[in-house]
């Protein structure tokens with residue numbers, strides 16, 4: 363299934379002001395893997411993720427999504443394969459109604475109207491946001507916006523799901539529901555997050571980024587046990603793995 367592989371080779375990216383946000387990142391992710399990208403604020407996670415659907419283009423190095431090296435010519439094919447949930451839902455929602463936003467992708471794929479409607483209904487139902495379909499997105503709460511942004515990606519039925527901070531702003535029930543939903547998504551998942559408990563629940567592999575570089579890449583359980591690595595990367599153990607603050611056990 364080479365068409366589902368994500369390959370990042372010596373990726374470097376500096377913003378126009380000269381900030382070197384990504385400095386030589388390489389990894390390969392295979393079909394069906396569930397991979398967390400973790401790191402402190404400003405480590406380079408969002409910058410890295412934005413290269414996976416061509417929102418940013420590499421300064422140096424290359425990105426390959428399955429059969430396509432990421433170039434201006436292949437961006438349409440890549441975006442059909444990679445569904446990207448941005449860190450800020452306002453970057454994703456721009457239509458007059460929630461329905462229109464979730465229908466936007468399927469309509470662009472040229473799908474027949476019945477299929478578009480079925481996909482919108484299914485995607486909104488999966489994030490329990492069907493009741494919001496006639497609302498303007500800018501009038502939604504932060505958590506509602508995030509759920510709708512996720513639906514707008516699910517409606518495209520992507521092979522690879524890339525999510526930047528998917529649980530920010532979600533209440534505990536919505537967070538739990540999202541985890542269940544992602545568990546049921548059996549294709550490739552790449553999730554940048556500070557929610558390390560979510561990582562424990564969902565991702566068998568974790569890539570740690572620090573100052574634009576990969577400092578570790580391996581099984582999540584091993585990475586979260588490595589105190590030295592976590593401290594050097596300005597990370598803390600997931601709450602679930604921390605001892606009880608009262609009895610220190």
Ligand SMILES: Nc1ncnc2c1ncn2[C@@H]1O[C@H](COP(=O)(O)OP(=O)(O)OP(=O)(O)O)[C@@H](O)[C@H]1O
Pocket residue numbers: 377378379381382383401402403404405406407408409410
């Ligand atoms: N538009 C921009 N122009 C200049 N520098 C930027 C821009 N966006 C991000 N940066 C810088 O690039 C570096 C990486 O930022 P990035 O947003 O990728 O980090 P992050 O790991 O996603 O952080 P966070 O966890 O806070 O979301 C930081 O030093 C940041 O200040």
